[in-house]
Amino acid sequence: HPGCSAVSDTIMAHCGLDPPGSSDPPASASPPSSWDYRCIQLHPANFLNLLFVEIRSHCVVQAGLKRLGSNSPPTLVCWLAPEQTAGKKKPFVYTQGQAVLNRAFFPCFDTPAVKYKYSALIEVPDGFTAVMSASTWEKRGPNKFFFQMCQPIPSYLIALAIGDLVSAEVGPRSRVWAEPCLIDAAKEEYNGVIEEFLATGEKLFGPYVWGRYDLLFMPPSFPFGGMENPCLTFVTPCLLAGDRSLADVIIHEISHSWFGNLVTNANWGEFWLNEGFTMYAQRRISTVLFGAAYTCLEAATGRALLRQHMDITGEENPLNKLRVKIEPGVDPDDTYNETPYEKGFCFVSYLAHLVGDQDQFDNFLKAYVHEFKFQSILADDFLDFYLEYFPELKKKRVDIIPGFEFDRWLNTPGWPPYLPDLSPGDSLMKPAEELAQLWAAEELDVKAIEAVAISPWKTYQLVYFLDKILQKSPLPPGNVKTLGETYPSISNARNAELRLRWGQIVLKNDHQEDFWKVKEFLHNQGKQKYTLPLYHAMMGGSEVAQTLAKETFASTASQLHSNVVNYVQQIVAPKGS
Numbered sequence: 001h002p003g004c005s006a007v008s009d010t011i012m013a014h015c016g017l018d019p020p021g022s023s024d025p026p027a028s029a030s031p032p033s034s035w036d037y038r039c040i041q042l043h044p045a046n047f048l049n050l051l052f053v054e055i056r057s058h059c060v061v062q063a064g065l066k067r068l069g070s071n072s073p074p075t076l077v078c079w080l081a082p083e084q085t086a087g088k089k090k091p092f093v094y095t096q097g098q099a100v101l102n103r104a105f106f107p108c109f110d111t112p113a114v115k116y117k118y119s120a121l122i123e124v125p126d127g128f129t130a131v132m133s134a135s136t137w138e139k140r141g142p143n144k145f146f147f148q149m150c151q152p153i154p155s156y157l158i159a160l161a162i163g164d165l166v167s168a169e170v171g172p173r174s175r176v177w178a179e180p181c182l183i184d185a186a187k188e189e190y191n192g193v194i195e196e197f198l199a200t201g202e203k204l205f206g207p208y209v210w211g212r213y214d215l216l217f218m219p220p221s222f223p224f225g226g227m228e229n230p231c232l233t234f235v236t237p238c239l240l241a242g243d244r245s246l247a248d249v250i251i252h253e254i255s256h257s258w259f260g261n262l263v264t265n266a267n268w269g270e271f272w273l274n275e276g277f278t279m280y281a282q283r284r285i286s287t288v289l290f291g292a293a294y295t296c297l298e299a300a301t302g303r304a305l306l307r308q309h310m311d312i313t314g315e316e317n318p319l320n321k322l323r324v325k326i327e328p329g330v331d332p333d334d335t336y337n338e339t340p341y342e343k344g345f346c347f348v349s350y351l352a353h354l355v356g357d358q359d360q361f362d363n364f365l366k367a368y369v370h371e372f373k374f375q376s377i378l379a380d381d382f383l384d385f386y387l388e389y390f391p392e393l394k395k396k397r398v399d400i401i402p403g404f405e406f407d408r409w410l411n412t413p414g415w416p417p418y419l420p421d422l423s424p425g426d427s428l429m430k431p432a433e434e435l436a437q438l439w440a441a442e443e444l445d446v447k448a449i450e451a452v453a454i455s456p457w458k459t460y461q462l463v464y465f466l467d468k469i470l471q472k473s474p475l476p477p478g479n480v481k482t483l484g485e486t487y488p489s490i491s492n493a494r495n496a497e498l499r500l501r502w503g504q505i506v507l508k509n510d511h512q513e514d515f516w517k518v519k520e521f522l523h524n525q526g527k528q529k530y531t532l533p534l535y536h537a538m539m540g541g542s543e544v545a546q547t548l549a550k551e552t553f554a555s556t557a558s559q560l561h562s563n564v565v566n567y568v569q570q571i572v573a574p575k576g577s
């Protein structure tokens, strides 16, 4: 490119992709199995705006990505300005491959059906560190980082982040990565915890094959909870609750080490093979570590989300099938919803229920992972294997039990025909429901309220209680104020799940005294799951709340991910209004 010679700082990347099926480590610089990338910083001010990729193989190919401003399509490589980071000093860049975005990052077979190993040499400007979803991380000179992924993975799991990053050890095979201002909190929250999750997963599902399990805490504008990039999960800094209370997200991402990353859906229409199994695996680990009552309570909140989703879209919506037909030209991300997660969880639970013995089903899952590791499969592969593994079930023709046919599970939209028993959660749900009832009374029964000690309640029990309060809101005048004063652990929580609920309650009850907490929360993070419901609540609230929404959006928009900006825009000032 003519601009190259004028460039002082460049990011250089060399990337070699093994052809599918090749077992040798990637050849180094020899074309045609490798490409050189040249990512050029034209001017410091444009660092976030312009990326040129020069690809050398037999011939030189040039590709350019340019972010044109807020009206441009969602950015495929996410460039963050300093104000979008926690430290607010240096820019940050990251990639998010899932589902089909990595084709804009490097040339690839961008389908989960194809797996390969890769290596990459990344050169960054002074003062930046690069990390990737790779087996090895190696510093080569002051500005170069070399990565090698020694196991075959699909293109969507190749991920890169560059920023002002430091790391700290938190276990024998784990470290946390974060901006310097977050690293102490990250270490504090996860020191010694991750290894227990990994070891429990290994006991249940077989060896952890990826070597390291590191965590990268993303800048606050990261719009997702977590992304299971192998060896290096990307997570929202919202997980830094200060009390180790949001570990379930990490357990979910760790579970992908077996389901999704090792055994992968061959196409995005069978996404439930990744997410339904991962929900099941997450809840198995959680049951072993935290008990059935707590896990059932968490599963009940998942079921409530599925109910909400089906109420909004209509049960008969074709998206509410486990096997979704994605027409050519449709972005798989546009089919994203709760069904593959929670209906998928119900189907796996149903298959466990048919077996009738948890140990036997756990052994089956281990065998399933072993059988299909490093492969990409369809639901039929899985179901055939299930019936072969349990010949007595095959003989009984469990695949065609009327009303529960496997075909119906996969190809009929609607509510799951079978729901796992969550009654062990009752012992935690009942007291939460009763307490919420007490707070909804015109005349507060202070004695009865004080008799309930909520200090031993863990996150999801408090979440369940607050969801009930929200359902009963607006409460009689004054009750929310007293509630906040009675439970400062809720009204002043640092835990993002609790802050979201408290904000929703404050807005639904127009408790203006605490509006500043909503504002503060929206200034501190930009996760979609928290941001959108609060804007909905503000715009559905009083005039003061609506003004708060507009002011907060005006002052935070520059920190948010461009997708989130577009969604909030629609809530605050819908087109055509």
Ligand SMILES: [Zn+2]
Pocket (backbone or CB within 6 Å): 252, 256, 275, 278
């Ligand atoms: Zn997942």
